Each structure stands twice: as C-alpha cells, then as structure tokens.
Amino acid sequence: MISLRHVSTTFAARGKEPVTAVDDVSLEIPRGSIQGIIGFSGAGKSTLLRNINLLQRPTSGQVWVGETELTSLSSEQLRQARHQIGMIFQGFNLVNNLTVAQNVELSLKFAGVRDAAARRRRAAEALEIVDISEKASGYPAQLSGGQKQRVAIARALATKPEVLLCDEPTSALDPFTTAGVLQYLADVNREFGITVVVVTHEMEVIKALADDVAVMENGRLVERFAAHRLRDTGFTPATSIGRYLVSEGITVDRSGPARQTVSAAEQTQSPAERAEATAATGGPGESAHETPDRILTTVQGGGRL
Amino acid sequence: MSWETIIQRLPEIQVAMLETFAMIGVAIPLAVLFGTPLGIWLYNHAPGGISPTPKSHAIVSGVVNMVRSFPFLILLIAIIPFTRLLVGTSVGTAAAIVPLTINAIPYFARLVEQNITQLGPGAVEASRAMGATRGQIIRNVLLVDAKPAIIGSITITTVSFISYSAMVGLVGGGGIGDLAIRYGYYRYETETMIFACVLMVALVTFAQWSGTRIARWTDKRVTA
Numbered sequence: 001m002i003s004l005r006h007v008s009t010t011f012a013a014r015g016k017e018p019v020t021a022v023d024d025v026s027l028e029i030p031r032g033s034i035q036g037i038i039g040f041s042g043a044g045k046s047t048l049l050r051n052i053n054l055l056q057r058p059t060s061g062q063v064w065v066g067e068t069e070l071t072s073l074s075s076e077q078l079r080q081a082r083h084q085i086g087m088i089f090q091g092f093n094l095v096n097n098l099t100v101a102q103n104v105e106l107s108l109k110f111a112g113v114r115d116a117a118a119r120r121r122r123a124a125e126a127l128e129i130v131d132i133s134e135k136a137s138g139y140p141a142q143l144s145g146g147q148k149q150r151v152a153i154a155r156a157l158a159t160k161p162e163v164l165l166c167d168e169p170t171s172a173l174d175p176f177t178t179a180g181v182l183q184y185l186a187d188v189n190r191e192f193g194i195t196v197v198v199v200t201h202e203m204e205v206i207k208a209l210a211d212d213v214a215v216m217e218n219g220r221l222v223e224r225f226a227a228h229r230l231r232d233t234g235f236t237p238a239t240s241i242g243r244y245l246v247s248e249g250i251t252v253d254r255s256g257p258a259r260q261t262v263s264a265a266e267q268t269q270s271p272a273e274r275a276e277a278t279a280a281t282g283g284p285g286e287s288a289h290e291t292p293d294r295i296l297t298t299v300q301g302g303g304r305l
Numbered sequence: 306m307s308w309e310t311i312i313q314r315l316p317e318i319q320v321a322m323l324e325t326f327a328m329i330g331v332a333i334p335l336a337v338l339f340g341t342p343l344g345i346w347l348y349n350h351a352p353g354g355i356s357p358t359p360k361s362h363a364i365v366s367g368v369v370n371m372v373r374s375f376p377f378l379i380l381l382i383a384i385i386p387f388t389r390l391l392v393g394t395s396v397g398t399a400a401a402i403v404p405l406t407i408n409a410i411p412y413f414a415r416l417v418e419q420n421i422t423q424l425g426p427g428a429v430e431a432s433r434a435m436g437a438t439r440g441q442i443i444r445n446v447l448l449v450d451a452k453p454a455i456i457g458s459i460t461i462t463t464v465s466f467i468s469y470s471a472m473v474g475l476v477g478g479g480g481i482g483d484l485a486i487r488y489g490y491y492r493y494e495t496e497t498m499i500f501a502c503v504l505m506v507a508l509v510t511f512a513q514w515s516g517t518r519i520a521r522w523t524d525k526r527v528t529a
Contacts, residue, residue: 053434082436093431096526097449106445110437139525152431159435 001031001195002052002163007061009047009219021047022058023219029212031162034189034196036210036227038203038245044219045199049167052197053085054078065163083111086156086194090168092148094140094155101127101136104155111159126154130184146177153184157192164188166198170205182209203245206230217241310496317484318497322504324398324479328470331402333463336409341455343369343410344417345443351418355429355439369411377472380404385476401470401478409466416458420451453524460516464509471505481505 009022021044029035039045050056051063054070063070068081086107094103104123113119127133130150140148149169156164166185170178186209189196198209206213210227215237223242229235230246237243311318347369349355350362375383381404385395388403428450432442448455471482481501489498 055430055434079436079438082434085434087431087434089427089431091427093427095428095446095450097452097524106432107435109445110432110435110441141526155431155435165434 001033001066002027002029002035002197003062003064004028004048004051005062005064007048007051007058007063009044009051009056010059020219022051024061025216025219025221027214027221029195029197031195032189032193033211034186034198034209036206036213037197037199037216038201038206038213039216039241040201043216045216046167047219048216049165049197049199052163052165053082053087055087083159084161085163085165086159086161087165087167088149088152088156088169090171092140092145092152092172094148094151096140099137099139100132100143100151103140103151104158107155107158122158123154126158127151129157129188130154144177145173146180149173149181150184153181153188157188157194160192161194163195163197166196168200169198171200171202175204178205179208185209201245203230215239215242215245307496310494311500314484314488314494314497314500317488318481318501318504321479321481321484321501324483325467325470325481325508327398328402328405328473328478328480329463329467332405332409332466332470333459335406336413336462336466337459340410340413341417343414345421345447347414347418348421348447349439349443351422355442369414372407372411373415375408377404377408377469378475380408381473381475388476396477398479400476401473401480404476405466405469405473408469409462412465413458413462416461417451417455420454420458421447423454424450453520453526456516456520456523460513460520463512463516467505467509467512481508 004025004027007022007025008020010018010020012018023044025044025048027035027048037045037048047056051058052065052070054063058071061071065081065085070078070081073081095106098106101120101123104126105119108119108122113122124133124136127136130153132147132150132154135143135147135151140151143151153164164185169185170181173181182205185196185198188194196209198205200206206227207230213223213225213227213230214221215223217239223237223239225235225237225242235246237246343365347362347366350358350365352359352362354362372380384404384407388400389395391403392399394400424447428446429442432446437445468482470478470480471486473480474483474486481504485498485501485505488494489496489501
C-alpha cells in the first residue's frame with residue numbers, strides 16, 4: 001500500500017551544517033496493516049511520516065501510496081491525492097473557533113464535497129464511528145484530550161481515506177485515555193481496512209496496536225520486527241536501540257551520593273551510544289532487560305525519556 | 306468655569322464630532338479592507354509561512370516599516386500632492402482621511418500578521434494534510450481562528466486613530482481633538498477643552514468596550 005524507496009530528507013539552513021533527518025529509508029507497508037515507527041526524539045520518525053503525504057517533501061527517493069507515485073505529482077494532483085490520506089497529530093490541531101461538527105466538515109469541504117447537507121451527514125457518520133456525536137455542537141475547548149483526538153480521527157476518516165497517518169497520537173494523553181484512542185484506531189483498521197502508520201516513542205503503543213515495528217535511529221531504519229514478538233518472553237531486538245526501547249518503565253537511582261557532573265562525552269552521546277558503551281563495559285550474562293537499567297544508572301539526571 | 310461657553314460652542318462641537326466620526330468611519334474600514342489582505346500576505350510570504358518568498362517579503366515589510374516609522378505630522382505634509390490627486394484638495398476633512406488611512410493600513414496589517422502568526426502552525430499543517438488550497442486555509446482556518454484577535458486589533462486601531470485624528474487640524478481636518486486644540490488651547494477656553502477631552506474619552510471608552518464585547522463573543526477558545 002505504502003512504499004518508501006530510498007527516501008532521504010535533508011534540512012539545509014543557511015550558515016549551518018545540513019541535517020539529515022531521514023537517511024536512505026526504504027519501507028514497504030502492506031495494505032490493511034498497522035505499521036509502527038518507533039525511535040527517540042530527533043530520530044527522524046516524524047519527518048519520515050510527513051514524507052508519506054509529502055507534508056515534508058523528501059530530498060531524494062520515491063514515495064508510493066497505492067498505485068500512485070506521490071513524489072512525481074504536481075502540487076494540484078498532490079492536493080487531490082491527500083484526500084485519500086488522513087492524518088492525526090499529537091496536538092490534535094483542531095480549529096478552535098469551529099464546532100466539533102464543523103471541524104469534521106472541514107476535511108470534506110477541502111476534499112471538494114460542495115453539498116452542505118452531504119457534508120453534515122457524512123460528518124455525523126464520522127463522529128458516530130468514534131462515539132462522540134453528543135459533542136457535535138460543542139467547541140474543542142469543551143473537550144478532554146482524548147475526546148479531541150477522537151474528533152481528529154473523525155475528521156481524518158470523513159473523507160474515507162485508505163491510509164491514516166498518526167504522529168504521536170497518544171503522547172499528550174494519559175494511559176487510560178491512550179488505551180481508548182488506540183482501540184478506535186484498531187477498530188478503524190479492522191472495520192474499514194485502512195492502512196495505519198503510527199509514529200511513537202512509546203513501545204506500549206506499538207505493542208498494543210501494531211503489526212510490524214520499524215525502529216529508527218539517527219534518520220536510519222535500523223531494525224524491523226513483527227510486533228507480536230514483543231509479547232514473547234525470550235525476544236531480544238537485534239539493535240541496542242531496539243533493546244532499549246523494549247525496556248519497560250523508567251528507573252532512577254536515588255540511593256548513594258548524588259552525581260555532580262555528567263561528563264561531556266556522556267552528554268553528547270545518544271542513548272544508543274550510551275547503551276553500546278555500557279554493553280561493552282558490562283559484565284557477563286547480560287539480558288536485554290538488564291541493559292536498559294544499566295543505561296539509566298549511567299544517564300541519571302539526563303536520561304528522562 | 307461656565308457652562309455658557311460650552312453651550313455657545315455646541316454647534317461647533319456637534320460639527321467637530323461629525324468630522325471625527327467621518328474620519329474614523331472612513332479611515333478604519335478602509336484600513337481593515339486593505340490592511341487585512343496585506344497582513345495575510347505578510348504572514349503568507351514570510352520565511353516559514355505557507356508560501357515563503359523571502360525577497361519580496363523583505364521589500365513589502367520594509368515599506369510597511371517605513372510608513373509606520375514616519376512621524377504622523379510629517380507624513381501628513383509629505384503626501385499632500387497625493388492627497389490633492391486623490392480628493393482634489395489638500396485641506397478639510399476629506400483631505401485628512403487620506404493620510405489617516407495611509408498610516409492606518411500598515412499599522413493594521415502588522416497587527417493582523419501578528420494575530421495570524423500567533424495561532425501556531427498546527428491547524429495549518431492539518432489543513433495541508435487534508436489537501437486544502439492556500440485560499441481555503443486562509444478563509445476556513447486562519448481567519449476563523451484569528452477572528453477574535455483581529456476584532457481586538459480593529460479596536461486598538463480605532464482607539465489609536467481617534468487620538469491621531471486630533472493632529473489633522475494642521476490640514477484643516479477638523480474633528481473633536483482639533484476643536485480641543487483650537488478653541489480650548491489657543492483661545493484659552495478651558496471649559497471647551499475639558500468638554501472636548503471628555504467627549505474623546507467617552508468615544509474611546511465606548512469603542513474599547515464594544516470591541517472587547519464583540520471579541521469575547523466570537524472567541525470559542527475558552528469555555529464560558
């Protein structure tokens with residue numbers, strides 16, 4: 001369904017070193033699947049997601065969605081193609097001065113649905129899917145975070161897209177609300193066969209929702225594995241970043257004397273580099289679940305994820 | 306202090322009030338009419354805007370800054386040839402409206418640019434992802450969300466230019482502020498001066514009060 005072929009994205013600012021956010025990533029996402037993309041902040045996962053609908057045009061490489069090569073389209077054709085690709089965001093991005101129903105109608109308006117009655121009917125249907133019809137005449141400010149994200153999902157679904165891109169959809173939500181929103185995403189995937197791509201830094205989200213996981217680090221796709229393997233007790237990701245992301249919970253060492261300084265080398269290292277360093281100096285018999293704890297002891301004070 | 310002076314001056318005061326209303330009533334709507342698209346243009350073409358064109362943005366932005374930095378009295382005199390071309394005369398209320406409007410357009414445009422910039426990129430990004438055209442984003446998203454702020458900007462502009470309009474006496478523009486200066490200050494009619502100032506305060510208070518009310522009424526960002 002989605003095919004990224006040697007996609008790279010470089011940001012060049014005048015007077016600064018160019019930054020390669022996405023570095024030669026190739027990824028095939030089958031129709032109807034849920035693809036998770038995980039990595040730390042700055043790993044390039046959000047840029048990669050924006051490459052799919054060309055919100056961020058890649059510097060090189062091809063992007064295919066369905067039978068269309070998006071990277072070859074004119075801006076007008078791209079605009080049309082985007083009606084088939086829904087997107088939701090961490091910050092919901094609703095229009096605050098429009099009602100919930102009007103927000104959903106907006107995507108239909110942009111998709112060229114001229115008939116106002118048809119827009120209203122289809123918006124009502126979309127709100128029904130995420131069970132938020134009773135808030136249709138309310139404004140976003142009157143909703144909770146989870147409700148806002150459901151409205152955003154309804155807005156994205158109203159045009160009946162084939163793909164739904166989710167940029168950190170639950171990162172602003174508490175675990176309970178997160179579960180609710182993820183359930184809707186799973187339902188939408190199963191019921192309508194929509195291909196879902198979820199970018200997140202939370203392995204919990206991947207574990208609950210995804211079919212397949214792509215791990216990103218420094219703009220590169222470093223590892224892929226089937227998400228169900230996360231439930232296997234013996235599973236160990238191949239890369240240190242993968243192992244680190246699989247670790248559950250955050251531990252902070254509060255015993256012993258406080259460390260005054262973190263060395264410059266430690267500060268400039270990425271968490272994965274720190275993991276490598278720790279693994280290299282670590283004792284024998286290390287399992288995947290030990291490594292993260294050791295890292296966290298090393299980076300205490302600066303290791304909050 | 307005697308009311309008689311004021312009563313004597315009532316016909317002039319009445320004329321002056323009408324002149325002020327005429328100046329503000331023409332200059333502000335014109336400033337909104339031309340300043341809003343100019344403000345949107347500035348937002349749109351700024352580096353990081355919807356369609357950045359840094360070079361032409363720098364030029365237009367420079368012109369806006371130039372007009373805004375001119376002391377109003379000097380602008381008033383400097384554009385007299387243009388005023389004459391436009392309204393056929395360089396004195397009187399009609400002639401005063403020209404420099405007021407010229408000054409108010411970039412003033413208002415900057416406020417609108419700020420109002421839109423402050424909204425942040427979120428809703429614009431979502432709209433682009435939904436395949437919206439630039440025009441649709443401006444009409445359906447930016448102007449909708451910036452509306453309460455823009456109404457606030459209209460209020461600020463109105464209040465500022467009620468005060469500016471007092472200076473156009475220099476080209477015979479008239480108005481209540483000019484009356485305060487001519488009769489009150491130059492002719493030592495303190496009563497007239499105070500009365501005219503009270504009228505101006507009342508005018509500004511009313512403009513601010515109604516502006517705030519309308520802005521609050523259109524703002525759905527906070528739950529009532």
